[in-house]
Amino acid sequence: MKAIFLTGFMGAGKTSVGKQLGKRLGLLVVDTDKMIEQKVGKSVNEIFAKEGESAFRKYERELLRTLPLKNIVITTGGGMVIQKENRDWMKKHGIVIYLHCEPEEILRRLASDETRPLLKQPNKQEQIKRLLTERLPYYQEAHFMIHTTNKTIEEIVDDIV
Ligand code: S3P
Numbered sequence: 001m002k003a004i005f006l007t008g009f010m011g012a013g014k015t016s017v018g019k020q021l022g023k024r025l026g027l028l029v030v031d032t033d034k035m036i037e038q039k040v041g042k043s044v045n046e047i048f049a050k051e052g053e054s055a056f057r058k059y060e061r062e063l064l065r066t067l068p069l070k071n072i073v074i075t076t077g078g079g080m081v082i083q084k085e086n087r088d089w090m091k092k093h094g095i096v097i098y099l100h101c102e103p104e105e106i107l108r109r110l111a112s113d114e115t116r117p118l119l120k121q122p123n124k125q126e127q128i129k130r131l132l133t134e135r136l137p138y139y140q141e142a143h144f145m146i147h148t149t150n151k152t153i154e155e156i157v158d159d160i161v
Contacts, residue, residue: 001070002070002093002095003068003070003071003073004021004072004094004095004160005090005094005096005097006074006099007080007099007139007142008078008100008101008139009078009101009128009139010106010110010118011106012099012106013153014076014078014099015031016153017075017099017156017157018031020157021157022073024157024161025161027073028071029075030073030074031074032063032074032077032080035067036063039059040059043115044056044117049117053118060077060083065089079135082135097142098139098145099148099156100146100148101148103132107124107125107128111124144160146159
């Protein structure tokens with residue numbers, strides 16, 4: 001089976017859904033943020049603070065090309081789709097599933113989260129709306145789009161399967 005890439009905005013549930021999906025289908029699950037953190041030896045927050053966003057995007061681009069492309073669920077960081085070459089790579093080598101979540105729900109989930117360098121107080125709401133609007137066309141290039149806003153993880157996994 002081809003690789004399944006889960007894409008979507010921060011807080012859309014990619015990691016939780018990916019884990020359950022992997023269990024349901026008996027597939028290995030990997031997360032690009034976690035792999036980058038392991039490889040670089042720093043948290044995503046530290047990479048952004050010390051090396052800058054462009055270094056992080058380079059790590060994402062490089063990592064994507066090293067991942068196995070069969071029998072695997074790959075959960076991606078919310079910005080993986082920003083680079084056209086990443087979108088093209090994922091579409092060419094796998095099944096790309098975009099998990100869509102409404103901005104109000106994302107804000108509710110991430111209101112007190114401090115692990116996302118691109119969403120800092122104040123004005124989180126504005127940042128979410130701006131980034132989501134900017135990225136929506138990229139997310140929508142996926143093969144499939146699943147609405148997740150009012151669904152449980154199990155329901156989302158059902159939809160994907
Ligand atoms: C980012 C999303 C994060 C992480 C980094 C940048 C983004 O991943 O890769 O903070 O640009 O949307 P999650 O979507 O898992 O939060």
